[in-house]
Structure formats: C-alpha cells, structure tokens
Amino acid sequence: MPSHNPLANRDRMKIQRQHMPEQDAVERGHNFKEVNLGLPEEVAKIEAQRCLACEKTTCITACPVGVKIKDFVDLVLAGDYIGAARKIREDNSLPAVTGRVCPQEDQCEGKCVLAKKGSSLAIGYLERFVADYEQSTGQLGMPAIAPATGKKVAIVGSGPAGLSCAGDLIQKGHKVRVFEALHEIGGVLIYGIPEFRLPKEIVRQEVDNLRQMGVEFETNVVVGKTVTIDELMQEEGYDAVFLATGAGLPQFLGIAGEHLNGVYSANEFLTRVNLMRAYQFPEYDEPVYDCRGKDVIVVGGGNTALDAVRTALRLGARSASIFYRRTEAEMPARKEEVAHAKAEGVQFHFLVNPLAFEGDEKGWLKSVTCSRMELGEMDASGRRRPVPVQGSEFETAVSLAIIAVGTTANPLVQSTTPDLATNKRGYIVTDADSQKTSKRGVFAGGDIVTGAATVILAMGAGRNGAKAIHDYLTTDVF
Amino acid sequence: MFRILRTRALGRNIKLFEIEAPRIAHKQKPGQFVILRLHDRGERIPLTIEGSDPKKGSITLVVQSIGKTTSLMNSLEAGDVVLDVVGPLGKPSEIRNYGTAVVIGGSVGTAVALPTARALKEAGNRVIGITGSRSKDLLVLEDELRAVSHETFVMTDDGSYGEQGLVTKKLQELIDSGLKIDLVLAIGPVPMMRAVWNVARTHGIKTLVSLNSIMVDGTGMCGGCRVLAGDKSKFACVDGPEFDAAEINFDVLIQRNNMYRGDEKRSLDKFLANPEEDLKLMRDLRSRADAERCQLETLEAAAKREVSDAVA
C-alpha cells in the first residue's frame, strides 16, 4: 500500500510527540470528568506523520491482538478515519476502550522504533482519536452478519473477554446470549475503572453496538447460583459456553484491624463509586465513606490502587496517598496514570508495608502501623522481593484505608461445575490456543484463566475463544 | 424488570411481596437471599427469601420499612415492578435431622426463619417455634410458624400479645424444663441473636444465626459483607448468610453494620421530605415494563397467527 505520509523519514523524526490535552490538574481533582480530552484532528494528523511505517512492524508484534497499526495510521494520514476504525476493528472490538486503558508503553509503543530515539509514536492516542471520531459520527463500521447457523452460545460474564467473544460469534451467525451477575454490562470497565479514565457512556455505546448486531444480554444472573452450566447446556439448549467471569475476588492483607470501619477493598470502594455512583449520593442511594477532609491511604501499586486513590482525592480527601511496598520502578500501573496522579497531588510512599490497623473505641479506623522495606533477592515474578527493615516500624494517622493488593478467582462457577478443571489457585485450566476447558463444549478466557491481567489480553482471549467455539460448532471436533 | 404479583400487609410497616422471578423461584432453597435494586438510582439491598413457587415462577419477600429503600419498597403494590432482583444467593441452610430444633424469629426474622423451620420439620426434627417482638403490631406470620412447628410460643416485650418477655426467657424456660435441645436457629436483630447465643452457649447447644451484613454485589466480589469468624474473615454473602454462632464476633458485626448510619438517615430523611421523586421513578419503571409486555404480547400473537396460518 503506498504511504500517505508526505514527509521523508528524516523530517518525520523531527516532529515532537504530540501532547494529549487534558483537564487542568487542580480542577480535575474535584470532578469525575475525563482527564484526557482527546487529540484534535490536526494534532492527530501531525502525530500520525511521525510513523516511520517500518518494514518490520515490531509495534504490531507487541500488540496482544495484533492491531494493524501501520495500516490504520496510514488511513489517518489519508483522512479516512472511518476506514481506520474499521481497520482497527478487524482485530480489536473495543478501540475506544483500549485507546484509553491499554498499557501502551509495555506493548506497541514500548516496541516502537521511535521509542529508542526519543519518544514513541502515540499509538494509543491515535487509536482513541479514531474510535472517538467513529462514535461521534455514528457511522459505525458495522460488520456483516453471516446467515444463522441455528447454534446457541452462552457467555458468562460481560467484561472485555465476554464482550469481544460475543461480538465475534454473532458475526458468524450464532445466537449469542451474555449472562451477567451485576445489573449492568461491562465487567471491570463499568464497576472498576472510574469515569475520569473511561467514561461509562463509551462502554454503554459499545454494548449498544453489540446489541444492535443481535447479541442478547441478561443481567442479574449469577451462573452457578441462578442457573448452572449444565442447566444452560441441557435444559436451555446452549451448544457451547464461554466463561469470562474475571478475577473478581478481592484479597485482603490478613493483618490486624482489617474489620474496622474505614477499611475497604478497592473492589468495594470502586464498585460503590462507579457502578452505584455513590459520588452522587444522596441523588443516588448507595453511600460510600465520606472522604471530605480525611486522610486516605491506598495499599498497592497497580491500576486499581491508582484508580482508588484518585477517586478518594475527587471525593474530597485532605490527603490521598499510595503506600507501596516496592519502588516506583516496579509499579505495575500505567505510567500515564502515575503521572496524572502526581499532578493531581496524590502522594506516593514507596517501600512501606502496613502491619496493622488501629481503631477508636467505636471501631473506626484511626491509624496504621507500617514497616519500611528494602528490596532483596529476585522473586518468582522477576522483581526484587521487598523485605522489612528491622526496627523501622512507624504509625501514621489515617481515616480510610483501601486495600488494592490484587484479586483472585471467584469460585462460584467452578464450585457448581465439578467436571471443570481448575489449577491450585482456582483459575480455570484451558488449552493455550483454543481456550478449551476440560468440559466438552465449555471454553474460558480472560482474567478467570490468566489471573488479573489487562483489558486487551482479555479481549484477545475472547477472540480466540470465539474462533475455537465457531470451529467446535461447525465441525463438532473437540 | 421484576413484577410484583401480590402484596399483603403483615404488621406495622411490614409487608409481604410475591414477585415474579422464575429463575430464582426454580433454584431457591431455605436460607438463601436475593439482592434487590428498586430503580436506576437505587442501592442494592439483601433480602432473605421467605418462600417460592416454582410452578408460578414467583418468590416471596417480607420487608420491614427501616431505611429509604425498604420504605419506598413498602409503598409498592401489585402490578408495580422493581428493576433488579438477583439470586438465589448464599449457601442454603444446613438441613438434617438434628433431633429437637428450636427456631427463634425476632419480628420479621420469623419470615426469614420459616422456610428453614419447614425444611427442618420435613427432615424429621421436632420443631419448637418461638416468635417474639417488641409489641403485637410487629409480630408476623404467627400462623405460618405454628403450621411448621410442633409447638409454638409467642412473646412480646410489652406483653401486648402472647407471653410477656424476651425470646431468651422462653428459651431459658425450655432448657430449665429439661428439654434436650439439639439445635437453635435464631434469626432477627443482631442483639437478639447474640442474646440467644449467650443462653445457648452455656448449655453447649449448637446455634445457627443468619447475618444481615451490609452487602453490595452479593457474589463475593467486594468483601464489604465480611464478618470476623474466629480469627478468619468470612464473606456473609457467599460463606453465609447462616453461620454457627460460635464462630461469629457479634461486636464487629454490630460495628460494621453501623458504618453508614449517618448516610442512611440522610437518605431516609430526604425521601420522607420529598417522596415524589422516587415514586415517579417507580411509576416510569412500571410504564416501561407495561410497554415491554405489550410489545411482547403483540409479537407472540403475531407469531401464533403465523403458525396457525401455516397450519391452515
């Protein structure tokens, strides 16, 4: 394909990486509106000109779903934004979401040749630009739907894995119904990631697109409780099932005082605020701890921790701090979120680990005792293991503590499906390529297989699952 | 959306609802609960299922107005709809033949205890029912309890009905009379359950309680419902709601249930001052459900016509 880039490589490299316009840091610390405002069209075009259109597309190799980055960037240069969106959608069904939340620095942008020479092409910004353009014009590149096959597939869980699986299967002509335990569709995209990073309207729009394509959704169904997998297959006539239930079970620290009022799991805190909109209490009924004027700490260093701490800040906390037991370099959170959080006034305390929470006579949290840490030997995750520094304990006053140290598998489905193999940690075991489980006709993907990972990996698993399910339904080979 | 089929006033601010929820009705077992959300701005609250009719596809819930959501709920009538009902959640009661089981219900707790009491009787237990409340107007489902118990005692704090005194007084009397009790099931306000346990424990009687922790999702996802059981943390929504009283730290339970007291009051006051806003949301919901049903019926009629045309 001839390139639409008017510039020679030398000139392309002279252009600086374009900045994402964002809401003022002080102002946004008090509202839930989106932080990043999106690239204006002219800026997106300038950014696109930076692409060297490399022969060896290392960026594409580094994308878990292989989005054809070079092609879509070229379509941006050509001004064919809908074409660019369609190009992305060939591999990624939620571009408006991933353009906002993918850890691009570890994936496509991390492997961009420009990264070695300064700063990478802003692939995430461009993806978002294209997806937002598409949504704003309403000219969704709706894919064609194959003739009906008469087969029925049940999808359990409506996070990115379930949604992308549904989107692919409906195109193949199968009847698809998504079962969701909560009252709203979207999984972590709805209950976990806050409005200021991923507006819920965007998720709803994507869900609506799927609905228009014919995907059916049934909320308020906890598979394993409301109905079992066997009942779905034997009584309701589903020919195949895709399990995409995520890794929703919160982990606590297991230290003294975790039952005090004012200690939350990040899941609870974020669910109250995002899914239940407690930030609009009492217009919305669900309350959340009143952070106004309070000192809040969040324990952890991932995206969830950052989302929680920035949420607390927006709810009016006097101070909002991250307590992380390693250093900034080991933080698994997206770099952009760390930078945003710093600009907003979030405080970071590295190499500290809580040992106990203390409360007042009424059972409300009033302080936390921590130990300082240092980095020791490498551990299994390839990171240096934090070890406590002898005699470094200190106590600090705090009113709200949010625990964001990870999640594990929710056993509800597995415990009612005895012939479904799980590993030691409760995750569902699947065949690596096909997402097949040990149970005939049942496939699984996303966090429930890999453990807590990323939106794009979950979507990739959903796609693989859809492919395998389609093969299974059309060839009946398991 | 879930339609209310029937309501029945049971006592002061206490109402029974029969709600269309076929999936839940098919699976419900004694001791399980649902999480319900009334409208788009509503909170999610847990309610124990009083019973179900799988044939009719309905479940019954008994609701006492305490906060905003329960007050709004109790203004609803047959034909109204609620937006979300999910369940059945939690572990079913552990039913087996213990021998003699004393089932104690505190006010609306009696409704919650009923299905378990019935199942205990069916499993061969001798069931002794005790229902108690502050006064007569808060006493519910006495006849129903009588029907599933071999013997029934009614207690009111103020003596306005039945015998005067707390349920624990009756329990103590039963123990003192030499009756061998193998199981106590106590369901009601936390202080009542704790008081019952304090009597039962001195006689080494196994006691089950049903905990009304604050919940959000009801599926083990948030941990907000966690209770301190021994030195372990358990989630009331998935590990319970029924627990052996011996493991439960009641002080922590009471403390955690107080967490949103101020917000709950604010929410209730706001509702009482201006109920119209919420009532309108409920009316809109009902119109939405009516329209959907209408559409469905037209579609079904059309489908039927097609079939009969094809046959002809």
Ligand SMILES: Cc1cc2nc3c(=O)[nH]c(=O)nc-3n(C[C@H](O)[C@H](O)[C@H](O)COP(=O)(O)OP(=O)(O)OC[C@H]3O[C@@H](n4cnc5c(N)ncnc54)[C@H](O)[C@@H]3O)c2cc1C
């Ligand atoms: C706060 C937070 C921030 C994050 N930020 C980022 C980020 O910036 N970038 C990124 O790439 N990743 C991020 N992640 C990780 C990412 O969101 C997850 O890896 C991804 O959502 C996993 O997708 P999934 O479809 O496997 O599961 P989920 O999104 O967890 O969805 C699972 C769904 O299944 C439902 N479910 C569970 N059990 C049942 C059942 N028995 N019956 C019916 N339904 C059921 C759940 O209610 C849920 O809706 C973040 C995660 C969190 C929690």
Ligand code: FES
């Ligand atoms: S209610 Fe959320 S875990 Fe129990």
